[in-house]
Amino acid sequence: MTITTRKRALGGIALLGASALVLAGCAAAPEETPEETAALDYTPCIVSDAGGWDDKSFNEAALDGMEEAAAELGVEYVAVESADENAYEPNVQQLVDQGCDLIVTVGFLLAEATTNAAAANPDIKFAIIDEFIDAPNVKPIQFNTVEAAFLAGYVAASYSETGVVGTFGGIPIPPVTIFMDGFVQGVEYYNSEKGTSVQALGWDLAGQTGAFTGGFAPGTEALTTAQGLIDQNADVLLPVGGPIYFSAAEAIRDSGRSIALMGVDKDIFVSDPDIADLVLTSVLKNIATAVYDVVTGAATGEFDSAPYVGTLENGGVGIAEFHDFESAVDSELAGEIEALIAGIIDGSIEVTSPASPGQ
Amino acid sequence: MSDDTKTPKSGTPKEQTAAEKVHEQVVAHETGRDATEPAVPRSNQIIKEIFGGSAAISVLAVFLALVFGGILIVLTDEAVAQASVYFFSRPGDTLVAMWDAVAGAYSALFRGSVFNYLRVDDLAVAIRPLTETLANATPLIAAGLGVALAFRVGLFNIGGRGQMLIAAAAAGYVGAYIPMPPVIHLLVALIIGLIGGALWGGLVGLLKARTGAHEVIVTIMLNYIAFYLVSFLLRTPGALQAPGQNNPKSGPILETAQFPPLLGDAYNLNLGFILVIVSTIYVWYLLNRSALGFRFRAVGENPHAARVAGIKVERVYVQVMLIAGALVGLAGVYQVLGNFTGGFASGLDASIGFDAITVALLGRSKPWGVFFAGILFGALKAGSYTMQASEGIPVDIVLVVQSFIVLFIAAPPLVRSIFRLPTPDPLFQWRTPKFARTAEVTK
Numbered sequence: 001m002t003i004t005t006r007k008r009a010l011g012g013i014a015l016l017g018a019s020a021l022v023l024a025g026c027a028a029a030p031e032e033t034p035e036e037t038a039a040l041d042y043t044p045c046i047v048s049d050a051g052g053w054d055d056k057s058f059n060e061a062a063l064d065g066m067e068e069a070a071a072e073l074g075v076e077y078v079a080v081e082s083a084d085e086n087a088y089e090p091n092v093q094q095l096v097d098q099g100c101d102l103i104v105t106v107g108f109l110l111a112e113a114t115t116n117a118a119a120a121n122p123d124i125k126f127a128i129i130d131e132f133i134d135a136p137n138v139k140p141i142q143f144n145t146v147e148a149a150f151l152a153g154y155v156a157a158s159y160s161e162t163g164v165v166g167t168f169g170g171i172p173i174p175p176v177t178i179f180m181d182g183f184v185q186g187v188e189y190y191n192s193e194k195g196t197s198v199q200a201l202g203w204d205l206a207g208q209t210g211a212f213t214g215g216f217a218p219g220t221e222a223l224t225t226a227q228g229l230i231d232q233n234a235d236v237l238l239p240v241g242g243p244i245y246f247s248a249a250e251a252i253r254d255s256g257r258s259i260a261l262m263g264v265d266k267d268i269f270v271s272d273p274d275i276a277d278l279v280l281t282s283v284l285k286n287i288a289t290a291v292y293d294v295v296t297g298a299a300t301g302e303f304d305s306a307p308y309v310g311t312l313e314n315g316g317v318g319i320a321e322f323h324d325f326e327s328a329v330d331s332e333l334a335g336e337i338e339a340l341i342a343g344i345i346d347g348s349i350e351v352t353s354p355a356s357p358g359q
Numbered sequence: 360m361s362d363d364t365k366t367p368k369s370g371t372p373k374e375q376t377a378a379e380k381v382h383e384q385v386v387a388h389e390t391g392r393d394a395t396e397p398a399v400p401r402s403n404q405i406i407k408e409i410f411g412g413s414a415a416i417s418v419l420a421v422f423l424a425l426v427f428g429g430i431l432i433v434l435t436d437e438a439v440a441q442a443s444v445y446f447f448s449r450p451g452d453t454l455v456a457m458w459d460a461v462a463g464a465y466s467a468l469f470r471g472s473v474f475n476y477l478r479v480d481d482l483a484v485a486i487r488p489l490t491e492t493l494a495n496a497t498p499l500i501a502a503g504l505g506v507a508l509a510f511r512v513g514l515f516n517i518g519g520r521g522q523m524l525i526a527a528a529a530a531g532y533v534g535a536y537i538p539m540p541p542v543i544h545l546l547v548a549l550i551i552g553l554i555g556g557a558l559w560g561g562l563v564g565l566l567k568a569r570t571g572a573h574e575v576i577v578t579i580m581l582n583y584i585a586f587y588l589v590s591f592l593l594r595t596p597g598a599l600q601a602p603g604q605n606n607p608k609s610g611p612i613l614e615t616a617q618f619p620p621l622l623g624d625a626y627n628l629n630l631g632f633i634l635v636i637v638s639t640i641y642v643w644y645l646l647n648r649s650a651l652g653f654r655f656r657a658v659g660e661n662p663h664a665a666r667v668a669g670i671k672v673e674r675v676y677v678q679v680m681l682i683a684g685a686l687v688g689l690a691g692v693y694q695v696l697g698n699f700t701g702g703f704a705s706g707l708d709a710s711i712g713f714d715a716i717t718v719a720l721l722g723r724s725k726p727w728g729v730f731f732a733g734i735l736f737g738a739l740k741a742g743s744y745t746m747q748a749s750e751g752i753p754v755d756i757v758l759v760v761q762s763f764i765v766l767f768i769a770a771p772p773l774v775r776s777i778f779r780l781p782t783p784d785p786l787f788q789w790r791t792p793k794f795a796r797t798a799e800v801t802k
Binding site for chain 2: 078080081083084086087089090093094095097108109112115116131171177214354355
């Protein structure tokens with residue numbers, strides 16, 4: 001009895017599979033085409049950290065930049081993902097063995113693997129994101145995000161009606177805390193300019209401590225942290241750390257109040273239409289552009305080990321448009337931001353963070 | 360596994376001859392069927408059932424997992440997907456693409472884990488993969504032994520991550536920040552690390568012995584405590600954080616405390632591998648030749664019976680968790696003193712604490728079984744990097760293969776039915792006395 005049922009079931013599955021094949025496999029075979037030869041003998045390669053390519057943060061952004069550069073150059077690139085910390089050394093070594101010309105490593109966790117591989121392979125070029133390595137064949141790609149986050153803090157303070165704004169991070173590491181440093185300084189600057197007393201929760205600038213979720217995954221921790229800030233009357237939230245903004249958006253929707261969300265890294269108004277109606281603005285950290293520039297530059301022999309530091313001045317960091325909030329913010333705000341940018345660039349407004357590159 | 364399943368059903372007792380009755384009594388006595396044993400706790404029984412299968416099941420489970428992995432590779436391969444669109448006008452293309460995908464993947468696995476035949480011109484490079492396999496296997500074997508030892512006492516040690524982290528933090532602190540003369544430095548760092556792991560593991564045994572707290576819950580919670588504690592120390596200047604930097608990362612391990620390489624600086628294989636061989640021999644000796652190991656196994660078979668026999672079960676729990684913690688701790692020490700010598704971050708356990716459970720299962724909790732299972736997993740890990748870099752196969756596929764291995768091992772009846780193997784003797788027990796089986800046959 002059981003055997004017949006099983007046979008029948010197997011027969012059914014086989015029939016399904018066969019019909020799927022018949023339906024799927026009916027297209028005409030393509031003509032044989034001669035092998036295309038790559039125009040350029042250049043293989044750029046990239047290694048992720050344990051966050052993986054779909055981290056909605058710097059791994060993803062770096063891969064985007066690599067994809068774009070490879071498409072532009074008409075070359076194939078090799079991307080390897082690190083499953084855990086043990087994978088960094090072997091992954092970089094594998095790319096060296098694959099004959100990569102340029103290897104981009106994403107994140108400070110890969111610093112040791114990159115340093116060792118760069119020393120052992122002086123002919124291969126390396127670039128590392130968010131970390132400084134002093135070697136003739138390594139280009140550090142760093143961002144002085146504090147400048148852009150300062151603008152976000154100013155905007156938040158200006159927009160807030162409750163007089164309370166909040167930020168929280170994933171893990172207290174420099175690429176995260178630098179956003180929070182800038183955000184709090186921006187709020188303070190607004191207070192001193194306008195004589196207001198907007199409160200910034202979630203980060204203690206002097207003590208360098210604050211609210212963290214303990215990871216870069218959206219979930220209960222991120223949700224409760226966001227809710228905690230909302231409960232303290234915050235009406236602007238800046239979650240720093242890849243996809244944890246999902247949970248912040250959820251907390252905002254649950255609260256039923258009009259609370260504005262700020263994005264980090266890229267303009268989340270554009271990248272995530274589901275929550276676009278909540279987005280006041282985003283702090284931009286143009287990793288993709290930086291990777292694109294380094295990859296395309298190295299292809300034509302333009303490569304040096306001088307650190308690339310993204311600033312407001314060179315467009316490496318910045319602030320996104322207000323989009324839907326254009327009418328909600330103060331009409332003079334856009335002009336004030338322009339003035340702030342000019343002030344930061346010419347040095348008349350000082351914005352620093354212990355996490356800034358070169359500190 | 361109940362005893363009456365094997366009682367002869369042919370005829371009523373009246374029809375049996377006196378000789379048959381006597382014979383049956385003897386068999387029952389020799390196989391221990393007539394003894395009135397206290398009921399075996401469920402968790403001990405589950406562990407026994409999982410490990411009751413033969414080594415053949417392990418081999419077949421690996422084989423099946425590789426077959427399923429191959430199917431997944433075919434399904435996810437782009438070339439196959441492209442060729443299958445015109446399957447009926449030129450089926451050869453699809454088949455060739457399928458073959459290319461699977462052969463490419465598994466040959467890359469071989470190249471990355473055993474011998475790089477593309478570089479036979481340079482033997483030093485060609486044999487590097489094998490040393491990588493052994494280097495990757497080192498922490499897996501150490502942690503696997505710790506988990507396996509606890510299994511043999513009937514405890515599920517899910518706390519590998521915590522024990523590794525605490526051991527690594529202790530050894531790392533000594534190794535990075537307390538200068539000492541060579542050799543002594545390495546020994547002190549190693550021993551401090553092992554003590555750290557042993558205490559973190561022993562705490563679990565103590566809580567179970569004193570309060571009856573279930574070790575699964577305790578170990579999982581201690582994992583979190585260890586992780587956040589070490590993360591905190593790593594970003595606290597003056598604790599583990601390297602002076603003069605902001606990243607949550609320790610300073611480099613001093614040269615004097617690093618595990619010396621076995622085959623020169625070109626290879627990652629180091630003293631750690633010798634230490635796990637020694638550990639394997641030690642665990643084998645402990646379990647099979649020592650009085651302590653006898654008590655361990657007795658408690659693992661049935662803690663109630665062990666208590667009746669005069670074994671202090673509570674003490675055994677503490678003892679085994681101390682040793683298991685030290686063994687898992689060795690994996691953590693290896694990670695900092697042998698692997699991340701440039702400084703370690705809080706992800707140093709690299710999920711080895713959990714992979715160790717798989718290794719212990721595949722090795723059927725026997726010391727040498729764990730050793731070879733560790734090497735197999737080390738090979739899968741080492742090969743996965745080559746699979747990804749040269750064939751573009753996602754690392755996830757290798758993780759899926761590993762997970763399939765666990766699945767098939769945890770379900771021996773499934774493997775048996777696929778290969779039409781006979782169901783094993785229901786009387787089968789660990790180390791069934793040979794004479795008892797003979798008595799059955801001669802009947």
